[in-house]
Amino acid sequence: MDEQTGKSIIYRLRSSGCVFAEEEARLLISESRTLEELKKMVEIRAEGLPLEHVIGYTEFCGLRIEIDPEVFIPRKRTEFLVRQAKSLTCIGDIVIDQCCGSGAVGAALAGVLGGAVLYSVDIDPAAVRCAARNTAAFNGRVFQGDLYKALPHSLKGRVNIVVANTPYVPADAIKLLPREARLYEPRLALDGGKDGLDLQRRVAKEAPLWLAPGGHLLVETSERQSSETIEIFSSNGLITKIARDNELDATVVIGTKPNY
Template sequence: MDDQTEEIIIHRLRTSGCVFAEEEAQLLISGARTLDDLKKMVEMRAGGIPLEQVIGYTEFCGLRIKIDAEVFVPRQRTEFLVRQAEKLTCFGDIVVDMCCGSGAVGAALAATLGQIVLYSVDIDPAAVRCAGGNITAWGGQVFQGDLYKALPRSLQGRVNIVVANAPYVPTEAIKLLPREARLYEPKLALDGGKDGLDLQRRVAKEAPLWLAPGGHLLVETSEWQASQTFEIFSSIGLIPKVARNDELDATVIIGTNPGL
């Protein structure tokens, strides 16, 4: 690839609004198999399709996570959810990655902790297909369905960790999201209902039935929703606490099942 072609690509990306045009150009060049592929990829990105969907992967917790078209792209802030879960997970634990999307959270936990029993769940068939490609190498299983309904009933009362990056954007706030998220990521993965907490309520409500005594539910939320998520956890009998990372603008509510 000559310098002139690279400069043309950078200019095309920059004029389309890509803030990190130089870095993105390098990734597109590296990911293209032919010049025709590169031209198509540049136009896709210039048209607003998320870079990760164009090149087919993202970097997450040191892993290369496969990203298919129309699958939610894991954000850097969600690495904080993984780190909080790592502190609470032991060798051999049963871990459920709820609303798993690409499967990035479960894959990252399995890669770091080694032997865990991983179950990933999503209602979106596209996400389930994508997650399967990311977690099977770690011995994980992925299920399609509506939250806990997708899981084998034999897991009730035995799960050590439930992690959930459930959608928490209020419906009316979706129109304020960046264009590439609004247009190219599934609304199912963004829309949390009127106050953004519908899915969190549902995940929390059934958690005590599935968690082992002393097990933990960890949910990513926003800083301004944290007090509400905290109350949701408390109201159904979980012992909640807040974990916050200002650098990543990441907030996680951790609920512990007191058991019997």
């Protein structure tokens, strides 16, 4: 491809509002098989479709995670959730990834451990299909349903780690999200109810029934909401602490089931 074509692609992307136009142009060029396909990809990206939906994947914790249309795109800050969970997990542990979306968190955790018994859950059929592909290499099992109701009852009291990147945007704040998220990602994966904490409450309430003694629940939240998340965890009998990464603007609340 000639230099002029590359420059015109960058100009088209930048003029449509793409902040990282050069990087996106490189990705689009590398993923296209023909000039016609490239032109089409550039245009739909310029029209606002998220880059990850255009090229069909994203990089997450060193893994190539497939992203189908209308499936939530895992954010860079969520890698902090994986790192926090990794520090508490051993090979062979039973791990549940709630509200799994593309399956990125569970896949990344299983990948860095070199082995985990992974169960992923989402209520959205499109997410379940996507997660099944992304966790297949790690022998993950993916269930469609409403949180713990989707899981085998035989897991109760035996789970070592529950990770949950639940939706935590307050319903009234959805309209303030970037256009790409509002238009192209499922509202189900964004809307956390009136205060953004509805799903966190439900995940934390049942966690002690499913966790083994000494097991952990880890939830991504916002710094602003973290004190409320801590209260939710504590009110359900979990020993609670908070982890924060300012560079990623990432906040994780960790709850541990007592050993007694």
